[in-house]
Amino acid sequence: MSCHKAIPTIALIGGIGSGKSAVAKTVNSFRPIRVIDADKIGHEVLDFPEVQQKIRARFGSVVFNEQGIIMRKELARLVFGESKQYQEALDALEKIVHPEIHRRLEQEIVAARSAGQVDAILVDAAVILEAGWQKLCDHIVFIECPFEQRLLRVTENRGWSAAELTKRENQQLPLSEKRKLATSVIHNDQDLESAGLQLSRFIDSILPTEKETI
Numbered sequence: 001m002s003c004h005k006a007i008p009t010i011a012l013i014g015g016i017g018s019g020k021s022a023v024a025k026t027v028n029s030f031r032p033i034r035v036i037d038a039d040k041i042g043h044e045v046l047d048f049p050e051v052q053q054k055i056r057a058r059f060g061s062v063v064f065n066e067q068g069i070i071m072r073k074e075l076a077r078l079v080f081g082e083s084k085q086y087q088e089a090l091d092a093l094e095k096i097v098h099p100e101i102h103r104r105l106e107q108e109i110v111a112a113r114s115a116g117q118v119d120a121i122l123v124d125a126a127v128i129l130e131a132g133w134q135k136l137c138d139h140i141v142f143i144e145c146p147f148e149q150r151l152l153r154v155t156e157n158r159g160w161s162a163a164e165l166t167k168r169e170n171q172q173l174p175l176s177e178k179r180k181l182a183t184s185v186i187h188n189d190q191d192l193e194s195a196g197l198q199l200s201r202f203i204d205s206i207l208p209t210e211k212e213t214i
């Protein structure tokens with residue numbers, strides 16, 4: 001286990017449904033790492049009163065249910081799409097939630113670093129490059145998986161259509177650009193164990209040697 005000062009922080013990037021969360025979870029099952037899930041943080045900030053106030057002002061009451069909870073499916077319908085109107089809506093949503101997500105991400109990374117006890121901190125944040133949050137990380141790892149396989153996984157496991165996947169992916173940086181910015185590529189077109197081992201080997205390769213931590 002590494003000295004906490006040296007705990008590397010790794011951003012996991014890749015196409016939608018490429019397996020960022022699943023591969024991180026797999027590694028977490030056999031070695032001590034901390035996984036920070038930015039999608040989850042993104043969901044949590046939607047409960048903040050000041051965030052809700054701004055979302056109501058921009059998107060209206062249609063995205064709230066009777067209990068005053070934001071219906072993510074409705075919000076998704078308004079911000080993911082091909083035309084300029086969707087891009088403007090997504091920009092507006094990001095302007096409201098991204099500062100909060102960034103703040104929480106930073107807090108969680110700092111807390112994980114000071115807690116120590118782990119070999120690495122994995123930041124699972126689909127839009128980390130688009131949002132400029134990669135500055136919080138020391139390394140970027142790209143999870144590679146063909147479109148057909150990703151589509152199959154998100155249709156089977158999330159009930160998404162091909163259009164849902166494409167709409168969202170078109171509002172992200174092209175995958176070729178993301179791949180170019182990565183330090184390492186993990187192939188997740190086989191079983192999760194194989195991808196988990198590749199990521200674990202990458203973690204080994206960046207851990208400081210015992211001599212370096214003295």
Ligand SMILES: CC(C)(COP(=O)(O)OP(=O)(O)OC[C@H]1O[C@@H](n2cnc3c(N)ncnc32)[C@H](O)[C@@H]1O)[C@@H](O)C(=O)NCCC(=O)NCCS
Nearest residue numbers: 016038039042072073075076079097125126127168171172
């Ligand atoms: C629009 C919302 C309510 C839809 O919620 P939903 O539960 O359907 O999706 P979820 O948040 O789980 O995201 C699933 C995937 O959609 C894609 N996605 C989400 N937000 C964005 C975005 N701003 N730009 C492009 N793709 C996105 C990502 O690949 C993500 O992994 C939600 O995604 C949201 O609030 N997005 C804006 C905040 C954000 O950027 N979150 C991502 C943090 S990494």
Ligand SMILES: Nc1ncnc2c1ncn2[C@@H]1O[C@H](COP(=O)(O)OP(=O)(O)OP(=O)(O)O)[C@@H](O)[C@H]1O
Nearest residue numbers: 015016017018019020021022126153157190191192
């Ligand atoms: N190698 C694999 N074998 C079988 N199923 C897999 C594999 N990798 C991922 N999956 C499944 O595919 C689905 C998508 O994976 P996951 O949610 O990890 O993708 P993601 O990259 O985190 O997606 P997003 O960009 O939306 O956050 C999940 O249900 C996951 O369990």
